[in-house]
Amino acid sequence: MTDLIGSGSQLELDSDRPGRPGSVFKSPMALAGLLGTTVILLAAVLAPALAPHDPTGQNLTDILAPPFWDQAASPEFPLGTDGLGRDVLSRILYGARNSLVISFFAMLLGSSLGLITGLLAGFFGGRIDSIIMRLGDVQLAFPFILLAIAVLGVVPDRRAWHVIVVLGIPGWIIYARVVRSRVLAEKEKNYVAAARAIGASRWRRLFTYVFPSVWQVVPVIALLDFGFLIIMESTLSFLGLGLPPPAATWGGILAEGRRNMVVSPWLPVLPGIAIVLTVLSINLLGDGVAKVIDPSGAKGGFRRFRPRLLQGSEEAAEPAPLLRVRNLSVEFPDQNGTISAVHDVEFDIERGEILGVVGESGSGKSVTASAIIQLIDPPGRVTSGEILLEGEDVVRVSDRRMRQLRGRSVAMIFQNPTASLNPVLTVGYQMREALRAIGIPQEDVDETVVRVLTTVGIPEPTRVVRQYPFELSGGMNQRVMIAMALAAQPQLLIADEPTTALDTTTQEQILTELVDLARSSDISLLLITHDIALVSQYADRILVLYAGEVCEIGPSAQVISQPAHPYTRALLESVPRVEVRIDRLEAIPGELPDPRESRIGCPFAARCPHVMDVCRVTDPFPVEIASGQWAACHLWTENRADVMSS
């Protein structure tokens, strides 16, 4: 009834990630667990010295004496006595001893069996593997605990080893599965293959190379298993199927206490508390150790952080563009400080305009896009600035208002279309749902679905709506995404590398269709891409980002023919060498600056071929160098821009 199989399967960990020894002590919970476990182990070991009385010594003149918090308590029996006048404290101490010893050996038995079978199954594979795993399936397909109860119930002259065997053996499969998957992963690694190449024997490879990197997973499962076995052991002794009386076991004390429960309610309650504390301590310790090995606990989250700022500055009543981004900064707090993903970014998008956003991975293009639709992955947050969509600051509007804007005023399509559709819902379901969300009346929904799918060039819309995303190609899924996005005729469509995940021929096709649809419906398009050459064919203007800052913005033709920033120039020069996409600029030596460090000066200074002293100490601010073309580069303020053309 507990965590065994669940945590076992979750423990199929990534063995490339070594645990940091000692970091268990960072978590207060794990520390408490360690402390509790130690205290209980000590109490069990020292029971003969600590116990004030013989745990089986009956004393019929002192039956059911109350514990210390009662007026009538006797100092001789701090936790009172049971129905036979035996000292409860002594019995609980000895009970710890019995319960822990039996559970420990059961754990040892199960883990040894599991380790051996797991190693054999993983390493030798083939028939050995399938026999072992099939046995495991049978075991998991039947509640062996029921059989255990039956065996213990009928065996004459029950001994401790009976209990150990019956409790221990069924546990093997949990260890075996995890060990096997680890061995399989390890076997593929280079050094094991190398050992094979130099002719190391199978057994030698198993014990010298595979075993040492596999066995560590066993103690982690063993800890969680241990807690579970303590509960099972006390359950058996509660049912009268554990160590035979008069031996003290926690389950046994509880079962005996139950008979006198109305008069002396503490009798069944006290041993239970001992069990809960013990198992809790061991589980906390186990969780702590597991977390050290696999630190992937804190995923997900679903919150939108709004900056605690006053209303943004009131702009003069000039004709506002559709989208105006001012001083936008986005940060991601993590354990080691803050990552600045976007820093003081500013740009506008006019109605019906297509703005191409270009930059390497990590340049902040996707984060900027996410900020506009207010879906920054947690724990990221806008720390300053404003994003005015038709004059409304989306950074500061309510969640409710933001939901109305999404889909209706601003829509977004993503890089991986197949992952952007829910795999367990049909395309039609997801489309109908989206259309209802943007306010299309129920009776028109089905018709609209077919109409918009036809618009994006899907040949058999009525068949596609019944299909699941995994049954469609990436190109088809992206068409579905575009159809959904355009259905509400939004003012602004954000396309975050919409074709990167598709094959080359589909890429051009989809991009052309997307741009045509946007143009014909007068929808503004924010088109994010790696590929400056490609985007220049479609975009009215180009925005170049580097390390979360704006380098250059201007009309496409102008930016392509006369780049004003050394980085833009480098991007353009790298295009012929890297055919379609630029993940990292190999053409320019150096790397992106560490986003954790607070930066002084131009972010591109470390890689810039024309770097000057001023670039390392002062942040460049954007200057207009031609009509509508702005660049943030000291070469222009220092009047040395001519070096770029030489």
Add this chain to the structure above:
Amino acid sequence: MRGRVLLIRVVQMVFVVVAVVTIAFFVLRIATGDPARLVNPPGTPEEIIAETRARIGTDVSIWQQYVNYLSGAVTGDLGTSFRGSQPVAAAVLAALPNTLILAGLTVFISAVLAIGFGALAAWRPEGFVDRLVLGFASVAQATPAFWLAVVLVLVFSVNLRWFPAIDMTTWKSFVLPITTLVVSLSPILVRTARQSFAETLSEDYMKAARARGLPTWRVLGVHGVKSAALPLITLIGLQLGFLLAGAVVVEAIFNWPGIGKLILDSLASRDFPMIQGGILVAAMVFVLLNFIVDMLYAMLDPRVGAAQA
């Protein structure tokens, strides 16, 4: 699922049940020796023991007994109880629904709790609610069912007199047994649901669903639950065995007339046919439930369904 896959599954299920019955038969026999001696008090004259053997059918070789048992089981004859003359099959089938209703309600309530609290905790990982939920789960996980049952009886039956302490009578008698079982089963489900929700929340399609302007309840309640529930279904299948073990304890404490109680009582009186029959029926039900769980999974995840077709 197509016919061939279904056929393979059925053969597997039969194999598991036969394997379990075989193991149970021989392990119980080897662990105990001659049942005729066990059912009679020590010191019974040999003639009477021989007579008992003939009566309960253990006067032939153990292999012959095994074959006899299996051929009887195929026709639905699970033998006759050692105590009295009650047919085992009828007794087991009478007890089965009482256990199934306990288990069914427990699974249902635990799954609802797991989805609710899992989503709540995953909303903000490492946040206050998350820590609170996980903390409760840890304590519940460390709590043995039999102790909780006793404490519940002490508080709600003995002191407050709200619910009956034993027997299955009105709806009130369901409250304490089911509470006990839910507390045992739900911690692992809550933890898994939380993990699964947290992973689902960071999926691309969740962000895309929000970008379409879907209301939050729809993003979480439809897209989130449907994806996050899948690992939960697998886990429930795996936990059924432990649930059955918990049911034995709960049935013993609350005097609940189910399979677990039947097996425990039969143990006390060494009623082999009854023990054996209880295990056989439990194995069949268990295998069947696992099959249903797999079907449910294939229904909810079209990718699995397609792979099986």
